Every structure is written in structure tokens, then in C-alpha cells.
Amino acid sequence: MRRLYHFALSPHCRKVRLALKEKALDFELAPIEPWAADPDFLVLNPAGEVPVLVEDDGTVLAESQAICEYLDEAYPDRPLIGFDPVHRAETRRLVAWFDLRFHADVTNYLVGEKVIKRLKGEGYPESAVIRAGQHNIRYHLDYVSFLSERRNWLAGEEFSLADIAASAQIACVDYLGAIPWDDFPLARDWYARIKSRPTFRSLLADQVRGLPPPKHYADLDF
Ligand SMILES: N[C@@H](CCC(=O)N[C@@H](CS)C(=O)NCC(=O)O)C(=O)O
Numbered sequence: 091m092r093r094l095y096h097f098a099l100s101p102h103c104r105k106v107r108l109a110l111k112e113k114a115l116d117f118e119l120a121p122i123e124p125w126a127a128d129p130d131f132l133v134l135n136p137a138g139e140v141p142v143l144v145e146d147d148g149t150v151l152a153e154s155q156a157i158c159e160y161l162d163e164a165y166p167d168r169p170l171i172g173f174d175p176v177h178r179a180e181t182r183r184l185v186a187w188f189d190l191r192f193h194a195d196v197t198n199y200l201v202g203e204k205v206i207k208r209l210k211g212e213g214y215p216e217s218a219v220i221r222a223g224q225h226n227i228r229y230h231l232d233y234v235s236f237l238s239e240r241r242n243w244l245a246g247e248e249f250s251l252a253d254i255a256a257s258a259q260i261a262c263v264d265y266l267g268a269i270p271w272d273d274f275p276l277a278r279d280w281y282a283r284i285k286s287r288p289t290f291r292s293l294l295a296d297q298v299r300g301l302p303p304p305k306h307y308a309d310l311d312f
Pocket of ligand 1: 099100101102103124125126139140141153154155189
């Protein structure tokens, strides 16, 4: 069986999980805390990072975008990276925006400080770091609102990996109850549409030890 090594609140892992689900590919999840630097895991990915996907035939893939590009090429039935060169370029631009910028500006501050620091035993969250994440998220939700007001989905008319990358980041932050949804109704409408996709269900059932999500997290009408 295809296996995905993952950490539940890793947005890059959630991105690959969603891509696999959208492509209706079967897989099992292998939870891992990558910072434990398990030697067996380092053999799979010397970078020591999740996600890592191991195909049925033993092929090992690492790095979320490399995995998603591979999935779109190897299983082209339900394309996620666009239908023409312009849509593909726009999808990739936005995927990079959320994977890198949103992650560095928001998720890394909030999930990193509130969850991963604790799991690593590195002490208590610093309020200045959390404030920075909460400040930055407003710019990103403005941008999601701007895009979703002009387009059906973030990269254009069709649902794409851009929506997956964005919702993977946002879902991790929403798990902490840190999204000011009331101030961003357009972003909320877009996220509600993603949340109601059957492919999103398993993410909404995730639980991190010692940290239950807020009630609205799994609620489709939030
Ligand atoms: N560029 C990588 C980033 C992956 C990444 O940052 N993974 C984090 C979890 S979100 C990780 O495994 N960190 C290892 C650690 O904290 O030691 C990708 O897209 O796959």
C-alpha cells in the first residue's frame, strides 16, 4: 500500500494528503515527528522533513511540490496543476506563495511556536512571535479575499493545487483557532467551499496529542 509519512499539523503534508485524495489514490498514513531524527526516516529523506511518499513499488518521493508534480504527471486523470500554460504558471506561483510566504509569515510562527516548540520540549510560546503571526495573517486573508472575489477558485476558473496549498496552510492555523474569520467573509466563503469537499474530511478529523481543535474547526457551517 502507498504510504505517506506525515505530521498532522504540517501544511506541506496536508497539501500532499489533499492531492492524493483529489486524485482518488489510496494511501495509508504513517505519523512521524520528523525532529526526532529517526535514522530509518533519514534514509528515506536525508533532509529529515515530512512529507515523504513511498509508492507501492518502493519508489520514495520527498518535498511536497516534487511529490505533487510527480502525482500530476504519473496520475494525470484529475489534473491539479492547470489546464494550459498560463493556468499552470499561475497555479505554481500561488502554490509557492502559500508554501513559502504564508508558511514563513504565519504558520511557522503560530504552529511552530504553539505546537512544535512544545512537542520538541523547547519551552513556552513567546507572545511576540505569536503576535507577529496574528498580524501577518490579515494580509494573507486579504489576498485570499482579493483572489476569490475575482476568480471562481484561487488560480482561475478551476479548482487547483493553489487551493490545496492555501487551504492546507489555513487549516493548520484554524486548528489553533487563530483565524479571524468574521473580518474576512470572502475568504471564509472560499474556505467553506473547500471544507465541504469530501476530500477534506480526513483533515478535519485530525487530532494532535494534548491539543484538541476548537469546536468550529470541523464544522462545515462555521
Ligand atoms: N519544502 C518542504 C518543507 C517541508 C517542511 O518544512 N516540513 C516540516 C514540517 S511542516 C518538517 O518536516 N520539519 C522537520 C523539523 O522540524 O525538524 C516541502 O514542501 O516538503
